[in-house]
Amino acid sequence: MGDKIFTKQGWVExxxxxxxxxxxxxxxxxxxxxxxxxxxxxTKVAFDDYHNTRMSPKSIVYPxxxxxxxxxxxxxxxxxxILKEVPKTFAPQAIVGIRPCDAHxxxxxxxxFDTPEYRDPWWVQRYEATTLIGxxxxxxxxxCFCTAMGGGPFDEEGLDVLMFDMGETxxxxxxxxxxxxxxxxxxxxxxxxxxxxxxxxxxxxxxxxGMPDVVPVDPIRNKEIKDIFDASFWDDVAFACxxxxxxTFLCPACWCFDVQDEVYGREGDRIRNWDSCMFPLFTLxxxxxxxxxxxxxxxxxxxxxxxxYYVDKFDDGFQCTGCGRCVQFCxxxxxxxxxxxxxxxxxxxxxxA
Amino acid sequence: MIELTEKIRDIAKKLLKDxxxxxxxxxxxxxxxxxxxxxxxxxxxxxxxxxWDSNCxxxxxxxxxxxxxxIGILATGCNSRSIVTHIIENQIRRDxxxxxxxxCTGMIDHRAVNRAVGHREITDITESDITFTVTGKGFQETxxxxxxxxxxxxxxxxxxxxxxxxxxxxxxxxxxGIEPYSDVKNIxxxxxxxxxxxFRRLIDKCIRCYACRNACPLCYCPTCFVDESRPQWVGKSIxxxxxxxxxxxxxxxxxxxxxxxxxxxxxxxxxxSMRQFTRKLNRDAEELFSWQAGLSLTERPPLDTxxxxxxxxxxx
Numbered sequence: 068m069g070d071k072i073f074t075k076q077g078w079v080e081x082x083x084x085x086x087x088x089x090x091x092x093x094x095x096x097x098x099x100x101x102x103x104x105x106x107x108x109x110t111k112v113a114f115d116d117y118h119n120t121r122m123s124p125k126s127i128v129y130p131x132x133x134x135x136x137x138x139x140x141x142x143x144x145x146x147x148x149i150l151k152e153v154p155k156t157f158a159p160q161a162i163v164g165i166r167p168c169d170a171h172x173x174x175x176x177x178x179x180f181d182t183p184e185y186r187d188p189w190w191v192q193r194y195e196a197t198t199l200i201g202x203x204x205x206x207x208x209x210x211c212f213c214t215a216m217g218g219g220p221f222d223e224e225g226l227d228v229l230m231f232d233m234g235e236t237x238x239x240x241x242x243x244x245x246x247x248x249x250x251x252x253x254x255x256x257x258x259x260x261x262x263x264x265x266x267x268x269x270x271x272x273x274x275x276x277g278m279p280d281v282v283p284v285d286p287i288r289n290k291e292i293k294d295i296f297d298a299s300f301w302d303d304v305a306f307a308c309x310x311x312x313x314x315t316f317l318c319p320a321c322w323c324f325d326v327q328d329e330v331y332g333r334e335g336d337r338i339r340n341w342d343s344c345m346f347p348l349f350t351l352x353x354x355x356x357x358x359x360x361x362x363x364x365x366x367x368x369x370x371x372x373x374x375x376y377y378v379d380k381f382d383d384g385f386q387c388t389g390c391g392r393c394v395q396f397c398x399x400x401x402x403x404x405x406x407x408x409x410x411x412x413x414x415x416x417x418x419x420a
Numbered sequence: 421m422i423e424l425t426e427k428i429r430d431i432a433k434k435l436l437k438d439x440x441x442x443x444x445x446x447x448x449x450x451x452x453x454x455x456x457x458x459x460x461x462x463x464x465x466x467x468x469x470x471x472w473d474s475n476c477x478x479x480x481x482x483x484x485x486x487x488x489x490x491i492g493i494l495a496t497g498c499n500s501r502s503i504v505t506h507i508i509e510n511q512i513r514r515d516x517x518x519x520x521x522x523x524c525t526g527m528i529d530h531r532a533v534n535r536a537v538g539h540r541e542i543t544d545i546t547e548s549d550i551t552f553t554v555t556g557k558g559f560q561e562t563x564x565x566x567x568x569x570x571x572x573x574x575x576x577x578x579x580x581x582x583x584x585x586x587x588x589x590x591x592x593x594x595x596x597g598i599e600p601y602s603d604v605k606n607i608x609x610x611x612x613x614x615x616x617x618x619f620r621r622l623i624d625k626c627i628r629c630y631a632c633r634n635a636c637p638l639c640y641c642p643t644c645f646v647d648e649s650r651p652q653w654v655g656k657s658i659x660x661x662x663x664x665x666x667x668x669x670x671x672x673x674x675x676x677x678x679x680x681x682x683x684x685x686x687x688x689x690x691x692x693s694m695r696q697f698t699r700k701l702n703r704d705a706e707e708l709f710s711w712q713a714g715l716s717l718t719e720r721p722p723l724d725t726x727x728x729x730x731x732x733x734x735x736x
Contacts, residue, residue: 099531099539099691118541121690122627131627132657206557208541210452306483307458312629313689329655340656343629348647398631398687399478400450400457 068247070240070259070267078230078237079112081253082163088252089198090160092127094120103127103162114164114232118208119390123169123319124162125176128193131316135189136337140330150337157192161249163200168211168388170199170225171218172319175386179322198249201226203271207278210391212404214275215282217384221271231267238267282404284385286411287374295375296367300409304370305363307399312343314369314393314401320386323349344368370406424522425472427588431520432467432492441492441518445480446470453545453554454530458483473547477527477570479683481505481637484512491517496524498572498681500581501714502637505677508717511640521584523592526565526573527682528552531691533568537561572682572695575600582715601703603696619664622697625690626663628656632684632694633670638677645669671697676705676723679714 073081082091083106091106094113100121101113136150173194180190204211204220213219223229227246231238238259241247259267287295315321325342328335342349345366350359359365377386387403394402432444448459449471456475460483461467472494480493481502491512495503500521506512533554534542544555553562575598580591607615630646633639646654646666655662680702684694705711709722 099535116539118539132659209543303460306460307478309482309631309634309687311631311634311687312627313631313687316627316629317689325656327656329657338657340658346630346647347643348649351649395452396689397455398635398689400452400455402451405451 068241070238070264071256072259072263073237073256077255081255082106084254085252092162094164119166124165125319127162128197129190131341133339134336135339138335141333157196159196161198161200164202165199167201167222168213168218168390169319170201171388174225175320176322198227198245200228202230205232210394212282212389214278216387216389218388220274238263282407283411283413288378292375295410301363301367304406305366308366308401309399310345310362312345313396315343317392317396319390320388428470428472429467432461432470433464435492435518436464442489444492445483446494447476453542474528477686479637479681485640493519495519495521495581497578497580498679500583501679504583504714504717519584521581521587523589524579525592526569528568529570570682572680604699604703622692623663623667631687635683635687638674667697674698675701676721677713678702
């Protein structure tokens with residue numbers, strides 16, 4: 068299928084027509100922030116004004132809290148103490164308007180949840196049921212650094228469809244079979260011609276060329292783990308850190324979780340919850356020993372994991388997409404770009420005082 | 421602001437040079453607008469990193485807990501009150517501290533400013549005495565600072581530090597005619613069901629990141645009750661009952677100790693009006709015990725003392 072052109076209003080109407088085929092998620096404004104929500108007849112879709120959602124759409128595939136199993140503790144129950152998988156549905160869903168950085172993040176998380184040795188059944192099934200319809204970024208923010216992380220404002224990696232915002236219309240391009248299938252179910256639109264395609268190319272080239280290339284990453288790859296691990300700057304980086312979970316919970320590429328049993332009377336659930344390497348409990352051993360008992364150790368872990376351990380293990384990019392959420396919303400302004408510069412032996416850059 | 425910044429730098433340099441302190445805690449300019457970062461200065465050469473403007477809303481007292489060295493620390497009214505609270509709760513010794521008091525005219529509510537420019541990206545902010553100007557791609561707007569103060573600063577009655585070794589500049593005039601608890605009164609007027617709904621709505625965005633707790637200088641327990649795993653008191657999912665348990669118990673732990681510095685509210689990544697959990701307790705402390713936290717190094721807080729001749733009504 069070739070590229071198609073939809074008017075902006077026509078696009079949303081066509082999406083509404085998919086109700087029987089897909090659960091469609093779109094960005095909507097809620098108070099001071101944006102979130103992905105189900106598209107229904109009253110939804111005010113925020114494609115035009117949103118930069119990105121406060122929470123990444125990772126929770127659509129990987130909820131913050133998820134019941135995995137349930138069990139009975141009733142001795143009279145023949146199934147007492149037997150874990151049973153909680154029934155789940157994996158109906159087709161589509162995240163429409165996802166930014167390329169967040170789609171890129173699913174490819175990163177896939178390395179954790181879908182490996183030759185282990186396949187996380189719920190992540191994989193939900194991911195496979197999800198079609199990612201990306202919206203290229205016409206106006207990246209100053210905190211965006213996707214190009215330094217191997218992505219880009221119109222990057223196609225991980226997307227099934229890419230939308231170009233052409234002002235009055237969207238140029239919509241299928242990138243995978245899944246994307247073709249999605250567009251095949253949509254009514255309306257017209258075929259894009261050569262002029263449309265050239266305009267889309269000009270737009271994406273123009274935006275990409277304007278992206279700051281401020282974060283050096285190659286030097287980290289070539290350094291010894293120990294040299295970065297033992298560097299003297301970690302104390303300074305960590306000083307202001309609150310050890311809260313803002314960076315990890317807002318991060319589209321952080322995947323760590325904790326498993327908990329919750330019992331109510333004679334029934335129990337086994338739940339998994341997002342966890343954060345910033346929390347002391349994350350590494351607390353049953354013995355009481357904590358290998359990352361100090362704040363700077365936990366702060367170091369986050370950056371080392373994303374930019375050194377991950378790189379050394381997979382030799383393919385970073386565990387960061389440059390979405391800039393942690394830069395914008397770290398309550399104490401620990402700027403991951405500054406930390407990258409320190410890890411690369413470059414002086415950090417601050418706005419002039 | 422530049423003037424005050426220069427003074428802070430000079431004082432920090434002097435204190436570090438003459439050995440009065442081992443370290444100095446202040447703020448440095450943030451890498452994004454309206455987000456200054458707490459910083460630890462170890463030697464005089466680094467003192468030029470220090471910075472001061474109306475975006476220094478984190479409570480520096482939070483960085484004192486457990487320190488054993490001699491510390492110079494910048495302190496506004498509410499920060500100094502938290503430091504006093506820290507001292508009387510034996511979290512730091514007075515003689516470890518050299519408190520550099522700074523009169524405060526309030527901190528800018530970054531959310532309100534972002535709202536005022538329609539959430540267009542602000543890339544720079546500059547400040548004069550009573551106004552500030554934000555700049556972004558294709559726009560520049562100037563606002564009166566008084567209209568964009570953080571909620572706690574709007575009702576602040578202690579802009580000047582209450583405890584200090586040295587003061588930067590002249591004390592500022594305290595705000596007159598403040599009605600400090602009108603928000604609490606409005607909630608008190610609600611029916612039980614409406615109150616319940618109000619607080620449920622407050623936390624429905626909570627992601628349990630604990631930024632509020634961790635930004636609070638009062639929250640220094642070695643292990644918070646929500647982090648206890650043997651036994652585990654609170655569930656860790658985002659079940660509303662567990663989330664509410666966290667917020668209510670945290671707030672009650674702050675009763676009679678909170679200085680309404682607003683750090684909890686400022687840091688919340690989901691924009692929750694965190695102060696609503698502690699405001700009623702502050703008001704009760706004031707009405708029942710004539711107590712505002714952190715004003716005195718010699719008086720014990722109401723909840724850790726008992727007086728048989730207590731003149732307040734509740735005991736009669």
